[in-house]
Amino acid sequence: MEWRDQGIVLAARPHGETAVILELFTREHGRHLGVVHGGVSRKKAPALQPGNQLDAVWRARLESHMGTWTVEPLVSRAATILSDPLRLAALSATCALCAFILPEREALPDFQERTESLCDAIASGEGWLRDYVFWEMSLLEIGGFRLDLSVCAAGGGANDLAFISPRTGRAVSRAGAGEWADRLLVLPELMLGGMATLDGVLAALEVTGHFLEKRLAPSLGERPLPPARGRLLAALKREA
Structure with missing residues (x-):
């Protein structure tokens, strides 16, 4: 068996005395x-750093x-970005979450392209x-x-969406929330196309973090989220 592809380094773990197990997110063969x-x-070793x-x-x-891999x-x-702790944390979180969530050996060409674009932007x-x-x-x-986030889960179309159900991940309008508003997650304007302010980004990542931790991680064997994501949030809060 032999094939050639391009990919993003997700992780490189020591294997024996001189080898490493390299995890790549490849374009045609997935993780x-x-x-x-x-x-x-x-x-x-320098070429095998996450994000490369x-x-x-x-x-x-x-x-x-x-x-085995032969790589260039x-x-x-x-x-x-070694001198930029925030961007380095973002690159590390991207790679760690891919390694945590993506299925092994399943081609995801659209998402892989999106991940490459994100890494380039970082x-x-x-x-x-x-x-x-x-x-x-x-x-x-x-x-x-x-x-x-397209329409209100309680009916009423796409007007005045302000909350997200912490259970279903569906948007809820102010009118639809009613007396249940304090039990819902606040829907950041950024997630509806608003400006990407630092506070807005932090608010949005609180929402995605809720679903990563409470909904997705349990389906993957109750493993905790990678610490790299927590380090990214901490770095963003220091910038705020």
Whole structure:
């Protein structure tokens, strides 16, 4: 078995004395693992940092085997933002959440393209805050929990949407909420197309975080969310 693809480094874990198990989010083969021999070396290790883009060849005797990677660096995003803790935290959170949620060996070309675009935006520093919020919303959908912010779950169309049901992820209008408003999540304007202010981003990530933690994580074996996401929230709050 052998194929070639491009992908984003999600994680690289030590394997034995000199090798690493490299996890890539590839364009045509989804989230895929393999061994990189000599991956801890000074020559190879810098290319295997989360968020970097690699050209990779995967080989195995059988498709069911973990296999091995032969990789070449294409884009070193991590190195360009080492001096920016906020963007570095965002890149780390993106990769950690992909590794946590995405199914293994399932091609997701549209979402992979969106993730590459987000990583490029984080690396450039342009427009990534808004992109990250909507990327998390898309990630929830990939994980099987779609937020429906189109119309009020209690009836009344799409007018004056102000809340989200913490159970169903459906939008609720002020009139539809009634006396139940204090039991609902506040719907940030950003999630309806509003301005991407820092406070708005934090509010939106509180909403997506609720569904990641309370709805999606339990379906994945009750594992806690990756600490990298918490570090991103902490970094954003320091900026606020």
